[in-house]
Amino acid sequence: MPVCGGDFVVEKDSVRDIAMTNIVSRLDKEGTFTEVVYEILQETQKYLEATCAALMQINSSQTKIGTVIACNSAGNSNYVPPEVRLEGMQGVLFTEETTVYQKSEADRVQSELLEQLDVSCIVTVPIVINDMIAMYFVIFEQNEEHAYDDRKLQFIQDTARIIQSIAQKKIINNSLLSSYELLREILSNIGSGIIVCSQENGNVLFENDIAQNADEVRRTMKECIQDFFDKGCPMEDIRPVENYDAQSGLWFEVRFAPLNWLDGSPVIICTAVDITQKKKNQQKIEYQAHNDFLTGLYNRMKCESDLRKVIKNAVKDGTTGAVMFIDLDNFKHINDGLGHQYGDVLLQQVAAGIQGIAGLRGHCYRMGGDEFVIIIEPQLYDQLDRLVRIISDMFNRSWYLMGTEYYCTMSMGIARFPEHGSDVNELIKKADIAMYEAKKGGKNRYAYYSAGNDSGSIKQLDIENNMRQAVASECDEFIVFYQPVVDAVTRECVSCEALIRWNSKALGFMAPGEFIPLAEYLGLITSIGDFILEEACRQCKDWNEHGFPDFRININLSVVQLMQKDVVDNVKKILDRTGVNPHNIVLEITESFAINDMERVMNIVKGLRRLGPKIALDDFGTGYSSLNYIKQLPLDIIKVDKTFIDDIVDDDYAKAFVKLIVELSKTIGTKICVEGVESREQYEVLSQIGVDYIQGYYFGKPVPVGEFAHRNLRRDAQ
Template sequence: SEEGIMITDPNKVILLVNPAFSKMVGYTSEELLGETPKKLSSGHHDRSFYAAMWDSINTFGHWHGEIWNRRKNGEIFPEWLAISTVNDLSGKTTHYIGIFSDISERKNAEEQIRYLSSHDALTGLPNRMLFKDRLENAIAFAARSHHKVAVLNLDLDQFKMLNDSLGHTAGDELLRCVTSQLKVCVRDTDTLCRPGGDEFFIALANMPDTDSISTMVDKILEHIAKPFVLEGRHLSLSCSIGIAVYPDDGGNFETLMKRADKAMYQAKDAGRNTYRYFTEQLNSDSFEYMRITHELREAVKCKQFTLHYQPQIDLATGNVQGVEALVRWNHPLEGLIPPGRFISIAEQNGLIVEIGEWVLNEACRQAVAWQMAGLPPIVIAVNMSAVQFKRGNVENLVRSALDNSGLDPQYLEIELTESILLHDMDYMLSLLKDLKDTGLKLAIDDFGTGYSSLAYLKKFKIDRLKIDQSFVGDIAIDPNDAAIVRAIVQMAHTLNLRVIAEGVENQEMLEYLSSCQCDEVQGYHFARPMPPEAFAAFMADKT
């Protein structure tokens, strides 16, 4: 038998063991004969354990279970043991037979599984599950001691780029190096965790105040910034850290983790290689983002949008040169919501694609409707988001809007932001050329607020520059803004581009723009954005 077998007399004196038994425990049969099983006792079990075991044997005639014994060399090992009684015809016990198997490998495998279920395989750090358990213990202790617990969400900056460049093997080694640096920064009472990827969680326990937290976080940033030597190369890293503090920012694991995550993204937005604490304003912004996102989905589904139109005036003639279509959200409870409250959120969650498609189609349809009503044809300007261009379907979208409405392309102008033109320039050159070939016009919106590169003005076939109202608003009192506006107009004219200034609110602004020879203007001085019917009436008064 491969299992160890021991036979004793009724007094538990060993009479016989098989070779497998001797091999497992290290004793020869001669060394065990005449001894009792106590010779193998590990000391792991108390008297009550053995009392219960023999109570079962005497009552039922058998017992089986897990027990720890000791080999001859002193090693303690687990075994699965079954003990049975042997009785004669009168029912008197004559022998006990014990059969056992060494379960060390199974126990080791179980321990390894247990370890892997609570630790990260790459770094050996606790995983999210174990981190949650330790953080909750730290919070419970802090509640009694009136101290703070800081939860840090640490994300390595630009790690994906390094990982893709060096390869995943080197990336894994880099994560192990980061782990070593972080271990230097934390105390034995703190918990360092890697949930996955290039993200780490840290629980700083028993912290007296916020200043002490900041000191430790500064230390972490400093250590991560130290150069790493990997495969003979010196590499530099940085990280962004979001911090949520118990009890200030929350009293449980989920709340603190969510708020530390939000604060980490604030650190990313602040330029990386820094940290940010969670604030209530950040929480309010997040709730507002989620609320608007939810309601925007319903708005897209139910078409709760409408367009208002603001005229664009030719400074030389005073005539209406064009009109800009501006979207409004006709909220069922809040009424008309201006684009400043929802466009940026729509760009973040991708809903701007559906909204933008509706705006383009509706603007083209309305332009044709005005013409059919007898108004003179004018150019209608429609803003298009960078997200729409990234989706790669802009040309088909524009052609479809023109075909469906029947609008002559010469009366459509697409307004682009500067940032669109600086990414994948070859693709944009080709796309804008195709759009221009349809006969429509192109304008740069908010000129001066972005990169304002002369290179793209030379390469792309732009028709108009639109000076952002942030420059126009102070041209009468700020000589720097006045100089910028004048310079933009002169440069545009040199490149044979027309210039329109937005945000013109008074006569003083108008006179300065006229002196600069700006071509067109729009703003409250002439008219606010208005519904289609009001714009039609406005045009009727002008003709």
């Protein structure tokens, strides 16, 4: 609002222009840097009516940032800009660009930061001197009614540039202390090692405090500078160099850049930044990508990568190696009977036991669940029989799980390379086939792969070959069945789950249990999953447009699909291509997917949810159930696995578990669907507990689309 008077109207823009004119006039003012900048801060604070305007610097150890000059408003004379610890602030507050955090627009992290600083808004602008951030121009605001719009931010940035110009001028004119002393002070507070050398002869013209006093930094920089000048100062190809200092165990990123020195002579400025934490983070990411989170063993991805290299060398050298495929016998009994915590301990003990066998450390892998693979490299192949006996003996002894003695044996299949194949997947598959031969022989034994294995293995190969052909033929042999999901109160069918079936031309009708695990193993489940998703979306749109506008379809996304980098984009393409209303689609993710790499899972689930579909957590209770990740994930529905429903009529634990999940769902705003309901008694118990949806044979088995519509989508039921 303009201020109205009898003589004239003073516009806000005029006030701003007057303030900026006063600030610009300080460019040529005599006096010390501190005196001139303090006057600029006064003008800035006065115009913005801010709590405090300050100039701040990072200390030489780059651990804190403190105030150099500050100007408070008259009403906030007691406000002191806090000394801020930089731990966790890099890349958040004090960055290479202007940063603005306002309470009204802040997220959780930003709100906590503002509370820590006792302000409702903070603006930081870097002051760059000689291409380096020397200081920060900071505005602190406690008044929540003061908003910082684009015009005010532009004023702050313009003021920062003026302060920057004054600093540069003071350096050149030797007005603050001396140009060299100011530069030394600024560069010493950068937080990185800095050495300036003459381009002509390599003589050192300047070293900041870190380069002089930190032995590990000095060693690194001297070594890199010597190498740089030995190569003739290749100015056309100056790239960052990562250097490891063995004495300190630290990593540094060393950079070179041309610069004109104070006297105008050409120099090389060398900077060294400690990137040890970055390296550790990279190593952590690499570890997580290649290691199993539970046992610490390498995972399937690492196994396939390592085996590919070992086979290649064996073929080249004409040597022989082997692959052992181990599966625990009756592991499910321990998991279901004792609890997953016992199963976890057992898997960890098995991993430690295998790793502890001489020669096997670093060659053991957890493939998933209770399956392990061991690669016997050619140099260890002559000890194969001995290793097999040691592993067998290990499983003939008891395991101590949480203070109690239990027995769990294993079945092992062994395939040789390159005799049985030089393709990684083929070789692992044959070791897997041999393992099944051992299981069929009575478990607790091992078997070598043989081309003469019985019809069961041959059938598995037939299934594989026919499945590959079926997928290659646009999945035309696969059929989508639908199972009703009913409202627990009204008993009305409000949605259904799409379930895949395979009517093979060569093998006949195949149950999911016969081909889904193999499809996942062969990497074909993604194509099959995309097929069922698209078919179900088209069917949902058809039902929605013909009298059932709110009817939903649940569709499972396999873990393999969800782990694809482009899963969100792929789902979006299918939703767009079919034209279905995304809000009528429920994407089901399995609990086993939800426990891995929570940050990645969150990004994927949030990405899918932004497309419009609801998200359901399937099979809850069968894996590593955690109320914590249920709270974290943006879920719409939790589907309780049928294992908790089978005995719910008489099992108090099952009732208590479902009650707990129902209460939790009310708190976090999700719905509860229970699977596997097969009797009226089960339905009545669940209705009393207060679940939202029921799915199971009691209300209908999975059936083809026509039969499903006839039974469940009668208009007289609407």
